[in-house]
Amino acid sequence: MTVLVTGAAGFIGAYTCRALAARGEAVVGLDNFNDYYAPQLKRDRVAALCPDVDIRALELTDRAGLAALFDEHRPERVVHLAAQAGVRYSLDNPHAYVDSNLAGFVNVLELCRHRGVAHLVYASSSSVYGDSATPPFSEDQRVDRPRSLYAATKAANELMAYTYAHLYRLPATGLRFFTVYGPWGRPDMAPVLFSRAVLAGRPIRVFNHGRMRRDFTHIDDIVAGVLGALDCAFDAPAADAAVAPVPHRLFNLGNHTAVELERFIAVIERAAGRPAQKRYEPLQPGDMVETMADTARAHAAFGFDPAITIEAALPEVVQWCRAYFGDRA
Template structure:
């Protein structure tokens, strides 16, 4: 009984591998260690968080290599976290998103179908709510106005997964993550970017002139949600006649951007140098998850607020990067 975790060297992926291994699962990771951000961070991350988990190094867009891995390992469940991430980068390089998030996900779906995978859990994003978002975001809200190409690929992933659930009975669960943060986080996201900048005394760009609210969700709470979803596969009655379900995984507590910065300042022991900027294309001014569906289905109950979680990020940045690399 093997659980395959794609994107295993990524932020959520490495923590998920660690949690699965800790409860005795046979885990196989997969990652291409691409250079969207420094691959050394990914290799260090897995060396610390899940050194006991073997990780196959391959690209999801390479169908033959992925097919050979499925044939060899015969995974019974798949946690698909690999994707080209980043809202703003999707404005610069949309082809990378088409390759990984669309072509790569097609390969994952088809191989799960061919090999009789019992349950596919895949990462979606709060970004799917887009221009029609009404806080708190509920899974039954319309998602037909994505504000970035990244978000559009995640909307497509949900439709693709539903079609495979409908056509072939492949049990699929999509998880809409809301601004995940924690130690070993992605260096292109605000928690690590801001923490490093404040520690170094560099200026930070505060978009929409600070009028932003985000549902920051600690990685420990996210991983608990991933495992909870994995353990509760949907039935045919869960998704309009198909074994497919969607869940928000967020903290249900939006935080003002200025408050978020203040907690980092306190943990770093120095003030932030702020440069106020207009809203960036593709961004959403507010995110807020309604998590009642996940709570009812598998007891999802986030426990970590930013007052506890953000100091962990600052401490990790201080230890990992050090004053010469802030």
């Protein structure tokens, strides 16, 4: 069965393509290789992780191009990870989020509906919890008070997918990712951003004066969750269509542990062999003070059990930054 992975040159996307190909799946990918961060990093990531996967350069807003790709490969399952990412970037570039995360998502939903896709797995975000929920965040908590446009588009994606599942019986699973880290990670995220700065002796901006806690989840645990959700069958539909459950689910994918920002920085310092130059600043608009996932639902559904700690795996990120960026760190 062919699996289409959107955002295939992204951090989670490239690792997901590698894992799917490693278990013998036929995989095709798409990515727009935009310049939100260096496109060369995306190309290098693909070359290192999934060089044999066919990844097309394509925009989610290109309806004709998307339709042609679906018609060429007839994917039976879709892992939709493509989106305009970044909380703070959404404050200055809102139209990029509307185009990719809203209009682009409708295009994917329509093709999944009309081409008979058996299962759509799509990326949501822990950002949807905003000001409505209290840690540990569970999928049953409210998500109607987002702190950024990015978070609002991800909450909208969940409603849109539910609607298609309800109206057209399109099986859809949304994954609320918490902060993901590992080698080849996004350079705008704290794990790589801080590692590069400490290695280069540059100051790091520590928001909310360091009083922040994050659920850091290693990429290997995240990919195990993506594949677990993709493989997890929906309950058999009821004989009476009027009472059949809507084939839509939401799962948190996090490490179910909140890590203090100062502890996180300390691990980077030890791995880099030098102290961080910290510049303490107020909380930034759109940021959340604490994230922490309740992963009981994912554990019950497909055995999701993340166990990788930052002490064990964050040094790999520092080492990768030193090897990949070198003097550009």
